[in-house]
Amino acid sequence: MDIIPRMHSRSLLTALIATAVLAGCTLFRSPPAPPAAPGGGGMEAGTSQPAQPAPQAPAAPAPEAPTPPATAPPRQFHLGSATSALVTQAHQQAASGDTAQAAATLERALRIEPDNPLVWIELGRVRLAENNPAQANAMGRKALALATGDPAAQSSAWHLIADALRARGDNGGAADADRRAASLAPH
């Protein structure tokens, strides 16, 4: 079993998430400003430099052992059959240019599975198509909060956030969010 590489990637992953999470907090508090990414805004959460060790645990002895997931074992979100059918329908509606209908259909799906980050990501994608990057970004963040423990879903959420930031002209933040997405994506 290739335990070691897995653990390694996981500890990196956790550090990344911790950084992301801390960066996310900059929306709400005013910690020392993180170094702004070149060409980036610096206000948006995603613009802080990634891949630094989580500064929130400096007092902790750097654990030699890999860091396990903080909550339950890793999970993988998928769509139930009802929501899956609605998401398919929404894709068709969006493809034919009817984003309002697609959004309404996705809201039906969300009422059935409100805690499924994949549905929030779908709705965020429609908001992006409607040229509403602010809501796309917010829904990406909502998905991210729900996706804890599912790297694939977290990665999709970061991709959505990246696209939303890009649509707002925040290329630095977008690149940063893309890196987070890539680091979480299954290899």
Add this chain to the structure above:
Amino acid sequence: MVLLVLGAALLAAGLYVLYLDRLVVTQFEGRRWTLPAQVYAAPLELYGGLPLSPPELEHELQRLHYRRVDRIDHPGTYHVAGEHVEVALRPARFADETRPAQSLSITTAGAKGIESLHDGAGQEVPVLRLEPLLIGSIFPIHGEDRIVLSPEEVPPLLPQALKAVEDRKFDTHHGVDPEAMLRAAWVNLRARQIEQGASTLTQQLVRSYFLSSRQTFSRKLREAVMAMALDAHFTKADLMNAYINEIFLGQDGDRAIHGFGLASQFYFGKPLSELDLPELSLLVAIVRGPSYYDPRRHPERALARRNLVLKQMADQGVIKPADATAASHRPLGVTSRPAGAYYPAYLDFVRRTLRRDYRDQDLTEAGLRIYTSLDPRAQDEAEHALEHELARLDRQHKSRTEALEGAVVVTSPQSGDVIAIVGGRNVGYDGFDRALDAHRSMGSLVKPFIYLTALESGRYNATTVVQDAPVDVKLTGGKHWTPENFTHEVYGPVPVVRALAESLNLATVGVGLDLGLPKVAETLQRFGVQQPPVQVPAMLLGAVDVTPIEAAQLFNGLANGGFRNPLRAVRAVISADGKPLKAFPLEVTPVASPEVMYQLDRMLVLVMDHGTGRSARALLPPELVVAGKSGTSSDYRDSWFAGFSGSHLVVVWVGYDDNEPTGFTGSAGALPVWAHIMAGLGTSSWNAPMPESLVEVHIEYPTGLRAVPGCAADIVAVAVPDGAAVPPHPGCGFPEGASSTSAGLLDRAQQWLRSVVH
């Protein structure tokens, strides 16, 4: 001279006739084009895995007036055969789709709920919604309601029956029937009072427009002139249709039942098109005197009159004599309670939402269809729990003659849908709507927002020990503010989690003053308080006036993991010709970090297990995880409880309208109402994922010292930032100097390693 006077009199009479003509024609035209906005509840989504038991499914079908039959034939019927429920669905119009009638087969898995759905061709259907329940219309005249039917929606038998019974010469007369009038006049003259009516349908229509039941000769004359005017201007078909939609057919509290469409729902709980002969005949019978022939209060009178109507219809050749006889032997068939939902407080919220975008006239005349988030099941639970519990509380407080009042708001936190609103204990009464208009002190409901601010500061976590000690704040003007705990005791050092769970005033004021009033006020505004709170120290104990719907907006952000969404009642507005006019899309705005929210929400879970919410436990399913906060304003004037599960937020307020003290806390007044609603909603546990930067630690509840389960009494689990310093309990065998939670990190790392290797 005589001629001149005569001429002047004739001219005056002519002008008067012209005036009446204009008056009645304007009225008719106005009504004819008045298509009130029709308001629909949220449709019930059916899908495999929905936890809806067969009895609940049947209840939902009956709410939509589906009838159980042995063999499904026409739309609006269903048949139960073992695990299968066959439904002939009616055609349905949704905000985003129009669906023709179709058949549906629902396979249930007993009490577990729905297993699968299949269409008429046997194809599996992943998800399908029932048609939305019509919950009312927005009408210009207060207290009037009706369901407007087009001529095509009216069964052909109804106009025939009305003519046979009320006005045999309707098709040929000119608005009045002189022969019948003379006959009636003779009878009335002999009796020296009005005994016999001879009004044509047209005259009855005129009378209904001008809302007068006084029968004087001059009024009769005026009515006759107007009826003739109407007849001259409009076709018989138009007049008949107006009559069918207009005539008064009953009274439901403050709500007048107008038109056969609504009367059919009111008496039989189903649409007019689905009435059989005896049912339709009963409605025709009621026309003569809705109160005298009220089939619920005077069933014998109503039955006799219905059978007379059947006989007259047979005599006139409208129906076969054999059918009349058969129908005469049928019972009245009215529902025991007025069927059809009437939710004035919810409609009030809908109306106010729409007034931002529409003129009153658009809402009352343009035939809009309005799709809302109302969940009739949640609404019923909320109404029932409030009525029931307030009656119980009133019995406990016999000294008060005045009745307690209350209000409830229920939302789906993630979508921000408002799914139920109760504006007072008299739920069908369209009066003062406390859910929207009662501005009351939020009391201790403010405390979660103070501790949220504390967590955000980075200087506090759930285990931080704070001082519950006497407070003395010098106010401007030399006065002193010296608040006390509800128990009038002082608790000394307590962990934050306990200060919140037990709603300790002194500890909370200490924390709030440390953070500063502007910070706390800013948090409240971020979560959606309408008016900027007045920044006085008493704000920290909830001297902030909010309405129940506003409290729901504030707590919705807590229930939705720190995301604020504007509470919505209206999902979409569709024009009369089916075009989408306005949508109220789901919006979320992050207002607090997931980490801070999770820590706070875990403490609010402990309110239910250890604090002021614990008495609710006995009423809730044992495994259901909920979070909440009680609120009691000064002198017990307001009793609040606001709390949430994984899928519902419920806010309850209880108090007196005159703001007199109630004598009980949030836990004693509002909490039982809240718990009954929560228990009845069939809700899911609060189950937010713990953010990866937090760890769960066990602490001794009274002291906040770090513990492990079993090593001390009264141990609770809280979430704190990874690496937070939590002093260990000396009796729990922690290694020397292990004050950081990251020691726990190592433990868990080993556990995880073991789980991976195995």
